[in-house]
Amino acid sequence: MPNRSSDALFQLIKSLEKSEKRNFKLYIKRNSASEDLQSIQLFDALDKMEEYDEAQLLKKSKSLKKQQLSNAKAHLYREILSSLRLIRQEENIDIQLHEQLDHARILYNKGLYLQSLKVLDRIKENAKEHNQITFLLQVLFFEKTIESLHITRSMQDRADRLTAEVDEVNDHLRLVSTLSNLSLQLYSWYIRNGVARNEKDEIAVQEFFETHLPADLSGCTGFYEKLYQYQSFCWYAFIRQDFLLYYRYTQKWVDLFEKEPFMLGIETAHYIKGMHNLLGAHFDLLNYPKFIETLRQFEEFSHSAIVTGNVNNRIQTFVYLYISKLNKHFLDGTFTEGLELVPYIEEKLREYWIYLDRHRILVFYYKIACLYFGSGDYERTIDYLNKIINWKVDLRTDLQCYSRLLHLIAHYELGNYGLLEYLIKSVYRFMAKMENLSLVEEEIFRFLRKSFNLSPDRIRPELEKLLEKLKKYEKNRFETRAFVYLDIISWLESKVRNVPVQDVIREKYLEGHRRG
Structure with a gap:
């Protein structure tokens, strides 16, 4: 992933489509002045650059002195926005x-x-x-x-009517503000920490939710009050790993757009995020038929003019559509087949690198790493996990922790025992520091430490013991996150049976499909 340029003008120019660049030059020529002709030279110089380089820019723009550059860039930035406003005004x-x-x-x-x-x-x-x-x-x-x-x-009663209208709008705005604040705070909590790790986390989230949720939700009659209400319940349920409640409110979120379809063109990003969460809910509940149907609808939507005609909508749809496509291969156990998606995803990550937030890139890296792990390619698994581990970020501590745990297991699979002793101590310290150690992880670490002293014929009985212990935790709500991030049960079953992990997951999928 290239280094991100922080230069706002460079990013804006790189975001322009061919038609927008052509329109900008026509706009400048219609309002031409010496300063504007200099703007075109500056625009062309920046447009030809792969990465922002001020020294190179000054060399190419010979008429510009260094002390003029800041003002020239600010002027060009304003002119580009003005030209865009003229051609985009009918869309919003x-x-x-x-x-x-x-x-x-x-x-x-x-x-x-x-x-x-x-x-x-x-x-x-x-x-x-x-x-x-x-x-x-x-x-x-x-x-x-x-x-x-x-x-x-x-109007005779103008004052009374205006006063009543203002009071009514203010009531709606207060509710929208309260619920949107609650939704944002809960989402922020999730981005920082992931799901609730223990009872202390759950109590803290529950208290925050109940304190900030309006006592009377009967006033939620407008689109935005309902949207933020559903989002708040959605994040609250997901953080607590209450997947059924999560599903109910993501479905309400998406249905809101079905009831008022014209809002699709106004709040497209919210609809895209709603579809992402609905797909996530079906994935977490292992509801394969509904997952596939929703994925089909989402892919169909990705080809609509609302998406294709808007850069932001295209990028967001790509992110959530391909996260779901990867999830499909996790559900049905077709990991090797899923690897065919990786080159296209990598290409799009490069194309969209100036737009994508770090959190989305980390999620892609982790899911691709899991794809390689499920396919038995542990070297490539480690390559992608290293991208996460070596990227110093202050979000999704859960993703950081599970990346290190999967990294550890990949080295175990490769037989890198010389490295494992150090890694076990390092990862254990990291997860303990982040307060991310659950009973499941404690059992995994206990087994890995013990495995150094076990002869090959004693490994399998110990794996069987570990499998039986972990199966007891599958229904424990505070332990489910370990199984969501890493299908440790299927991995252990593959070790006990000495078959590839994707075969185990595929068998479970086919058995469930037959029962369904």
Whole structure:
């Protein structure tokens, strides 16, 4: 993965499509000045670079002096955004409403108060139709300003009606703010820590959730109140590993868009995230038929104009669609077949590297490592796990811990016993420090330490003992995370039976499919 450039202008130019670049140059030429022609030279120089290099940039832009560069870049940045606004204004309801609000302000500044009020009335209707309550509040405050400064005679009970409208919008906004804050805080907790590791974690999350959840949810009548309510319950359930509750609220989340399909074009990213979580819920519940059906729907959606015509939607859909495609191979035990996805995923990670957050990249690396592990390629497993272990990040401590544990098991499979003694101590210390040691992990470490002193004929009985012990923890809610991140039961069964781990998982899938 290349180093990320922090230069905002460079990132913006690299995000432009061919049509947008062409439009920018036409826009500049229509408004040409010496400064703008210099902007085109700067634009071309940056566009040709693979990575941002200021020294190289100054060498290519001979008319620019170093002390001018900062201002020139700021000017170019503004010009690009202005050109994009002209061609993208029809795509977003918020951009349309902003433009209409600008028109109302221009009319007001011209002293045309009644015309301004007519525009504001149209904005209100448009905002209500599209659930844009923050715009409603802006419009209402503008209307109040006009009514309080000018005698418009537009309506006899204007003051009472405006006051009532503002109070109603404020009530909705308070609920949206409270629930969106709760959703964000719970998601942030998960990104930092992963799922609840013990009873202490669960109590802390439960207390936070119950303290910040509005006592009366009957006021959740609008789209956004429901969206953030469902998201809050979704994260709460997932952190506690209550997969059934997680499924119920992810389904409600997605169904919200089915009931108001026009919101798909307004809040596409929320729909994409909802589909990702619905697929995750089916995966966690091992509900293969519904997983496949939802995956089919999501892939179909990925080809829609809503996705293909928007860079952000394309990237987010790629991330969640391919995480689910990898999960499919984990469910049905086709690990070797799943490796065919890796080159394409790697290509897309390179293509989207300036957009992707570190968390998503770590998840891909871990899942690819698991794919190689399930296929029996332990060398490649270690390569991908090293990408996680050597990447110093302060999020998903659970992913960091399980990467180290799988790394340890891969070295065990390769027979790297000289390295194992050091690794066992190192990984155990790391997981203990992160408070990430469960009973399952303690048992695994106990077995690995003991294995050094066991003769080959005694290994299998000890593996069988470990398997029996761990099976007792499968229904323990605080131990399930060990089985979610690493199918340790199937790995042990493969060792006991001396068959590849993907064969064991494939057999379980086929048996479940026959019963289903």
